[in-house]
Amino acid sequence: MAYSAEELLKVDITTEKKIAMYRNLLNQAPKNERARDGLASIAVSIYLLIEQAEELGNLKEVARLEDFVTGNLPDTAWRVENRANKKELNALVSAGLMYRRGILVSKNRTKSCGFYAAAASQSSPYAHYRLALCFVSLNADRTVFHMTAAANQNHAIAQEYLARICLSNKNWECMMRWANPAADKGRVGALSLVAWAHEQGYGVDKDTSLARELYTRAALGGDLMAQNNLGQLYEEGSSVDKNLTKALHYYRSAAQLGFVQAQYNLGRFYLYGIGVKKNKHRALKWLNKSKQQNSVEATKLLAEHGERE
Numbered sequence: 001m002a003y004s005a006e007e008l009l010k011v012d013i014t015t016e017k018k019i020a021m022y023r024n025l026l027n028q029a030p031k032n033e034r035a036r037d038g039l040a041s042i043a044v045s046i047y048l049l050i051e052q053a054e055e056l057g058n059l060k061e062v063a064r065l066e067d068f069v070t071g072n073l074p075d076t077a078w079r080v081e082n083r084a085n086k087k088e089l090n091a092l093v094s095a096g097l098m099y100r101r102g103i104l105v106s107k108n109r110t111k112s113c114g115f116y117a118a119a120a121s122q123s124s125p126y127a128h129y130r131l132a133l134c135f136v137s138l139n140a141d142r143t144v145f146h147m148t149a150a151a152n153q154n155h156a157i158a159q160e161y162l163a164r165i166c167l168s169n170k171n172w173e174c175m176m177r178w179a180n181p182a183a184d185k186g187r188v189g190a191l192s193l194v195a196w197a198h199e200q201g202y203g204v205d206k207d208t209s210l211a212r213e214l215y216t217r218a219a220l221g222g223d224l225m226a227q228n229n230l231g232q233l234y235e236e237g238s239s240v241d242k243n244l245t246k247a248l249h250y251y252r253s254a255a256q257l258g259f260v261q262a263q264y265n266l267g268r269f270y271l272y273g274i275g276v277k278k279n280k281h282r283a284l285k286w287l288n289k290s291k292q293q294n295s296v297e298a299t300k301l302l303a304e305h306g307e308r309e
Contacts (some may be wrong), residue, residue, distance in 0.1 A: 015183055022038050046068060047103075048094065057159050074104060087122075093126050112134075113134035116131045128146045129146070148162065157187065159187075160178070183214070191218035227259070247273045248269055249264070264287065264298045267283045270283035271287070284302075
């Protein structure tokens, strides 16, 4: 069935099929402005999905959506920016994202922050969060203002950011006040933080079983601290049956992606033959990687064994 450009804006079909239909209209009439605007509308909707995926820490989805835009909507950047210049809220957020990540345009921090500032004036939580980052190291008061504005609008990264500030101040009640709603939205870093609080009994009742459950969810989502801490639970047999094979698996997963504590733990396993055959070469490899990230534990263990980089 053939649709006009106006009808395509309303019809319920897959994004891929809608793009194909717009392209067909443009093949027939290259100057069909409504068809080009329709493609720009699709681009804007995908940029908002990228912001949402970033908010929850779903980096695989971010990469997939970026590839989709560059592969299917390479001619939409000008129209999205033109809409942003007319102060359309979703287009402002989208233009900020385009210039922040360099999607279809060259990265430009000044332009990105400018578009986010305009969107923040219309109370976008995504824009408030991104604008807060624009002011990091430049204006602490503005950073806190915009981060708090985003958190109060239930932006999960902003909530986790504030939770970790509270953590640094050992204000457990404050930490949990911000971490819980972010975890409820599925933000993997916040899930990991809430799990740690339950493991330690900070701001909540100590509950290692719940900690394990939350760590597992966060680990599956790719959180490296959760993977390492889950490995420690399996190594110690805390709230789970002791399982050195699983401990080794989680340590390795986090270590390979650069998590310093996991690198130390993996090196320690190889050094002493814990759950794996002793392998001094691999032990030194991972301990030195951890040491290079200023791990006191790795530095001490290497010194105890008379090893240097």
